[in-house]
Amino acid sequence: MVRRTPRLKPDEVAGRFTSRWHDERVASWLGMALGIAFLTAFVTGLISHFMQHPPDWAQWPSRPVGLYRLTQGLHVIGGLATIPLLAAKLWTVYPKLFQWPPLRSAGHAVERGLVFVLVGASLFQLVTGLLNISYWYAFPFFFTTAHYWTSYILIGALLIHAANEWAKVRRTVMTRPEDGLGRRGFLLGVAGVSGVVVLTTVGETFTPLARLAVLAPRRPGRGPQGLLVNRSALAAGVTGPARDPRWRLRVTGRVERELSLSLDDLRALPRRSVRLPIACVEGWSAEGTWDGVRLRDVLRLAGVDGDARVRVESLQGGGAFRSSHVDPPHWRDPLTLLALGLNGEPLHLDHGYPCRLIAPNRPGVMQTKWIGAVVVE
Numbered sequence: 001m002v003r004r005t006p007r008l009k010p011d012e013v014a015g016r017f018t019s020r021w022h023d024e025r026v027a028s029w030l031g032m033a034l035g036i037a038f039l040t041a042f043v044t045g046l047i048s049h050f051m052q053h054p055p056d057w058a059q060w061p062s063r064p065v066g067l068y069r070l071t072q073g074l075h076v077i078g079g080l081a082t083i084p085l086l087a088a089k090l091w092t093v094y095p096k097l098f099q100w101p102p103l104r105s106a107g108h109a110v111e112r113g114l115v116f117v118l119v120g121a122s123l124f125q126l127v128t129g130l131l132n133i134s135y136w137y138a139f140p141f142f143f144t145t146a147h148y149w150t151s152y153i154l155i156g157a158l159l160i161h162a163a164n165e166w167a168k169v170r171r172t173v174m175t176r177p178e179d180g181l182g183r184r185g186f187l188l189g190v191a192g193v194s195g196v197v198v199l200t201t202v203g204e205t206f207t208p209l210a211r212l213a214v215l216a217p218r219r220p221g222r223g224p225q226g227l228l229v230n231r232s233a234l235a236a237g238v239t240g241p242a243r244d245p246r247w248r249l250r251v252t253g254r255v256e257r258e259l260s261l262s263l264d265d266l267r268a269l270p271r272r273s274v275r276l277p278i279a280c281v282e283g284w285s286a287e288g289t290w291d292g293v294r295l296r297d298v299l300r301l302a303g304v305d306g307d308a309r310v311r312v313e314s315l316q317g318g319g320a321f322r323s324s325h326v327d328p329p330h331w332r333d334p335l336t337l338l339a340l341g342l343n344g345e346p347l348h349l350d351h352g353y354p355c356r357l358i359a360p361n362r363p364g365v366m367q368t369k370w371i372g373a374v375v376v377e
């Protein structure tokens with residue numbers, strides 16, 4: 001026998017779905033928490049996007065040193081903590097799917113449509129984000145582009161939805177309920193699950209809690225020289241040219257003097273040691289002690305000064321992260337090095353031997369490894 005989906009009038013829905021947590025007050029509190037979480041993800045996501053693709057008129061500061069580490073950590077760990085909130089919210093409101101008639105007027109139809117867009121975009125962001133940080137590239141599209149544009153759709157739909165529901169939220173949140181019906185316990189339970197997600201993942205970026213990071217895809221302290229590696233020299237196809245004794249660092253482009261420096265030439269320049277994190281776009285981060293020569297010292301040798309825009313190019317034949325721009329705030333920063341060593345040893349091949357960039361407040365994908373040329377534009 002086929003069971004029919006119940007068709008219920010709005011006021012019958014409450015009678016059918018008897019759980020006390022299918023409730024306006026619960027939905028309002030969860031909605032507010034989700035609003036804050038999505039806005040935080042949007043702002044921190046845009047920071048990541050515009051750091052990697054700055055408009056011509058803007059340059060990111062190189063300080064505070066760990067700003068990107070913080071914003072991207074917040075993005076990913078906050079995003080993971082949002083998953084239980086969204087699951088609870090969807091469970092709280094799903095009886096509304098069974099209201100009959102589903103559409104009461106043209107305005108109601110538009111509002112319902114927007115809610116579907118909001119739910120779809122939220123699920124898309126959380127699922128693709130989760131798959132991406134788990135290195136499971138199961139989707140047939142480029143994650144970053146899809147994730148970026150969907151975030152505008154999500155935030156647009158969220159703002160309209162919040163405006164529509166605001167009166168209801170104010171009414172339910174501002175007034176004290178006659179009886180709690182265990183709502184507070186339910187909300188605390190959901191907050192507790194989100195808290196557990198944070199506790200078991202945040203150690204991938206907040207090193208003192210590394211031991212608790214059992215659910216994090218990456219844990220600090222692993223990898224050659226005690227530091228994680230996302231792309232090895234083998235995967236990047238540079239093992240040959242990076243080990244070649246004829247390797248030279250070329251400094252070229254709009255320079256007074258072209259340079260071609262061997263590894264010994266670089267080692268003979270004033271050496272500096274800095275403690276800086278690698279902060280990956282995927283949310284993990286870890287500090288290392290780097291030593292090498294200041295990029296600004298090398299550029300000065302080539303007669304470069306002022307507001308020049310610089311590009312560092314890797315030995316890789318291609319790929320999205322073959323080169324990266326280093327704007328004046330970054331190349332002039334005394335902490336920005338052409339690193340030759342890490343944690344007291346010569347740089348490991350997978351960390352960018354013979355020479356890599358390490359700079360403050362910058363995504364890991366822009367800390368270019370296996371540098372072959374510094375080009376002044």
Ligand code: HEM
Pocket residue numbers: 038039041042044045046048049050052075076078079080125126127128129130132133144145147148151154155281282283
């Ligand atoms: C579980 C939740 C989420 C995870 C794990 C996650 C993960 C990520 C990751 C790994 C990136 C870096 C991509 C890259 O540069 O290669 C990123 C970027 C971004 N995320 Fe999320 N995200 C989540 C939720 C969200 C949500 C809810 C929004 C919007 C409300 C959002 C908006 C963005 C934006 C705008 C970017 C920048 C994309 C770009 O560089 O073009 N994310 N996210």
